[in-house]
Amino acid sequence: MDILVIGGGGREHAIVHALSKSPRAGRIYCAPSNAGINMIAEGVGLAVSDFEGICDFLDTHPNIKLTVVAPDNPLADGLVNELEARGHRAFGPRAEAAIIEASKKFAKELMKNNNIPTAAYEAFSDCGPAVEYLKKTAYPVVVKADGLAYGKGVTICSSFAEAKKAVEEILLDNIFGNKNPSVVIEEFLEGREVSVLAFTDGKTIKAMPPSQDHKRAYDGDRGPNTGGMGAFSPSPYYTKEMGEWAMKHIFLPTVRAMSEMGRKFKGVIYFGLMMCKDGIKVLEYNSRFGDPETQAVLPLLKTDLLDIMEAVIDERLDEIDIEWSGETAVTVVYASGGYPGSYEKGKEVAIGDVGGCFVYHAGTAIKDGKLVTSGGRVLAVTAKGKDIPDAREKAYAALKNIRIDGGFYRTDIGLK
Ligand code: AMP
Numbered sequence: 388m389d390i391l392v393i394g395g396g397g398r399e400h401a402i403v404h405a406l407s408k409s410p411r412a413g414r415i416y417c418a419p420s421n422a423g424i425n426m427i428a429e430g431v432g433l434a435v436s437d438f439e440g441i442c443d444f445l446d447t448h449p450n451i452k453l454t455v456v457a458p459d460n461p462l463a464d465g466l467v468n469e470l471e472a473r474g475h476r477a478f479g480p481r482a483e484a485a486i487i488e489a490s491k492k493f494a495k496e497l498m499k500n501n502n503i504p505t506a507a508y509e510a511f512s513d514c515g516p517a518v519e520y521l522k523k524t525a526y527p528v529v530v531k532a533d534g535l536a537y538g539k540g541v542t543i544c545s546s547f548a549e550a551k552k553a554v555e556e557i558l559l560d561n562i563f564g565n566k567n568p569s570v571v572i573e574e575f576l577e578g579r580e581v582s583v584l585a586f587t588d589g590k591t592i593k594a595m596p597p598s599q600d601h602k603r604a605y606d607g608d609r610g611p612n613t614g615g616m617g618a619f620s621p622s623p624y625y626t627k628e629m630g631e632w633a634m635k636h637i638f639l640p641t642v643r644a645m646s647e648m649g650r651k652f653k654g655v656i657y658f659g660l661m662m663c664k665d666g667i668k669v670l671e672y673n674s675r676f677g678d679p680e681t682q683a684v685l686p687l688l689k690t691d692l693l694d695i696m697e698a699v700i701d702e703r704l705d706e707i708d709i710e711w712s713g714e715t716a717v718t719v720v721y722a723s724g725g726y727p728g729s730y731e732k733g734k735e736v737a738i739g740d741v742g743g744c745f746v747y748h749a750g751t752a753i754k755d756g757k758l759v760t761s762g763g764r765v766l767a768v769t770a771k772g773k774d775i776p777d778a779r780e781k782a783y784a785a786l787k788n789i790r791i792d793g794g795f796y797r798t799d800i801g802l803k
């Protein structure tokens with residue numbers, strides 16, 4: 388069968404790559420795609436927000452029997468609802484379930500009502516009471532904008548002045564442009580972070596190997612927050628016992644609560660967890676595969692991804708055994724100079740011998756026959772090995788043969 392994947396980053400390259408290994412996969416299309424994905428799929432010039440265009444494209448390509456919606460915005464805006472209404476089969480949660488990522492307030496209430504461990508919090512839509520609360524609370528404190536904010540909605544504030552500014556920007560200046568801006572103010576949690584992605588059909592949930600993202604731009608976790616500068620999987624810090632505990636106290640209760648609310652979640656759910664001294668707590672939910680975690684996790688998948696996605700859609704995930712290779716993967720992101728701030732596009736990208744590594748493209752294009760940058764995160768290089776040091780060595784050896792004019796990458800992914 389033919390497949391359409393919606394998105395055009397490193398995560399989508401990893402998804403397309405995994406799907407392309409399925410013996411049942413025919414032609415794979417990707418919208419809007421990128422230069423790397425175009426090497427294994429057919430790029431379609433449609434934006435992820437162009438629901439009408441996407442539906443029309445499917446109407447004229449009847450061999451496409453599955454559309455995989457990867458990014459957060461079209462999921463939150465109801466692309467899956469729209470596709471289903473037009474008679475197309477889609478992988479990903481409907482809008483009423485994707486709200487678990489799109490509204491922090493919704494997610495916090497869900498956790499509170501179901502005794503799912505998370506940071507203590509209060510939600511506000513008026514500035515006065517929020518500022519009063521900030522006068523009494525302990526610092527550091529975390530201020531989160533409700534709604535999708537391109538990864539920029541969270542500020543960790545060490546003082547009242549800083550927190551007040553963050554709250555005012557969200558509620559008074561409405562910098563994220565929400566219809567009804569609101570804010571979640573929550574307790575600061577200390578510990579090591581782990582991302583657990585899981586397939587779920589609303590009844591059964593199957594966790595993928597745990598991974599760890601590296602959000603800061605520079606070595607030693609310094610510099611500004613980014614979309615993610617690298618990852619490794621599995622995370623050795625998250626033990627099997629922790630996984631069992633989280634399944635019982637976090638994963639299953641979340642999926643069950645969503646179904647009971649008439650918001651059955653089908654797709655990939657992402658649990659951003661903090662391993663605190665007093666136990667595991669949820670930092671955030673995402674309604675999709677993570678980026679760059681997916682580029683580290685999917686290369687370890689042995690089972691046919693297409694089979695898993697169809698089992699999710701048909702609600703028979705319990706019938707599928709999902710196998711993983713048992714190896715470790717390390718992914719290093721190569722970014723444009725200046726990222727996550729402003730950066731120039733159109734810089735030359737040269738990829739030499741990378742041995743057995745995977746080079747996932749995130750922001751690349753072809754211009755005048757040459758591979759050039761077209762985004763902040765340009766490539767994600769994944770190596771597999773027997774453990775983190777082994778995979779790390781291979782990934783960095785490959786990076787020596789890759790050059791992005793003016794670009795940079797962290798040299799410490801998987802070191803700590
Ligand atoms: P979120 O968008 O909610 O995942 O937040 C982005 C990042 O902010 C997380 O991955 C954490 O690194 C950090 N963060 C969020 N909430 C907290 C918290 N309560 N305590 C400490 N760090 C947090």
Ligand code: GLY
Pocket residue numbers: 600614615673676677678679680
């Ligand atoms: N790596 C974090 C995210 O995908 O949201």
